[in-house]
Amino acid sequence: MKQFIRTFTAAAVLALSAGSAFAQANVSVKDAWVRATVPQQKATGAFMQLQAASDSKFVSASSPLTPTVEVHEMAMQGDVMRMRQVPAVELPAGKQVELKPGGYHIMLLNLKAQVKEGDTVPFTLVFEGKDGKRETVDIKAPVKALTTAAKPAHAGH
C-alpha cells in the first residue's frame, strides 16, 4: 500500500509539473553574442537562438548597456537592405528561431561607450505565452569581434 502511494504521488507530481510546463512559455536561449564596436560607434546588434516549448512570442529585451534596446528584422528587398523594428518574434512550439545576421537581431542604440570584444553584456529577455503570461530570462552575452562573419567561406551557393 505504501509503495502504491509513493508511486502514485511521484506520478502525480510528475504529471502536475509536466502540465504546468505546458501552460506557460518555456524558452531556452543559446549561443547569444553581441557584435563589438569601434570607439564612437553608436549602435550594434545582438544575436542568439531561441526555442520555446510552447507557442510563445519574444516581445522585448533590455540591458544595462543602454536604455535603447529594440528587436529588429532585416529584410532584403531586391538589392536594398531594410531594417525595421518588430513588436514581437513568433516562437512556434519546439521550433528553433535564430536571431542572426540576415534576419532578426536585437538592436542596441545610443551606445555611450565602446563595446569591446571579450566583454559580456547582460540582457533581460521577455517572452509571452499563448495565455498572455510573461516570462523573463536573464542572459549574459559575450562580445565577439566586429569582423565576425555570418557564415564560413565555404558555404557559398
Place this chain on the structure above:
Amino acid sequence: MNQGISNPASRRAFVLAGATIALGLVSGCSLGGSVSFNGTDITGADFGRDFRLKDPSGQERTLADFKDKVVLIFFGFTQCPDVCPTALARAAEVKTLLGPDGDRLQVLFVSVDPERDTPEVLNAYTAAFDPTFLALYGDADRLAETAKEFKVIYQKVPTGDSYTIDHTSVTYAFDTEGKLRLKLSHSQSAIEYAADVRKLLHSA
C-alpha cells in the same frame, strides 16, 4: 600494335594538343570564349564612372587613385549591425583568399550616413576589418550625387528615438583600368567574389 606516344607522329600531336590546352588555360578566356562571372556583368555601363569623396584624413579621392588595382566599393553606415559588417568581413575574406594578389585589391566603404559617421569612426571601422580598407565620405549633397551616379538608394528611417538607413547592398567591382565591370550581390560568398576579382586581375 601499341601506337601510344612512343610513335613520333602521335607524340607530336600529343604535345601540340597539350600546348594548346595549356595556352587556353593560361590566357583564360581570350581564346574566343567570353568570361563568365559570378556577379552580374555590367561592362560598358554608362553609370558608376567615378566619384570624388574624402577619405578619413580629409584628402579628396577619385577612382584614378586606385589605378592598377581591382576596386570593390560598398555603400553602408557604421550603425548597421548586420549587412555592413558582413559585407566588410566578406571583403576581408576575399583579400585573404586572393593570397599575394590581395595587394592588388582595394576595398572602399562609402558612408550613407554623413550625420553620424565621422571620419574617426569610419577610419576605425574599416581598419577593424583590414588596415588597407578605405572609408570615403561626403556631405549630404556630394553623397546624393555619388549615390545617383552609382544607382544606390539610401533612405533614413526613424526607429525609436534614432534612425536606421535602408540602403542598396550591392558591391561594385572596377577593373584595373578603372572601368566598372561587375555588380555583386550581398547573397554571394567570399569565394564567389574572390573568383571574380581574380579574373579581373588577370584579364588585363
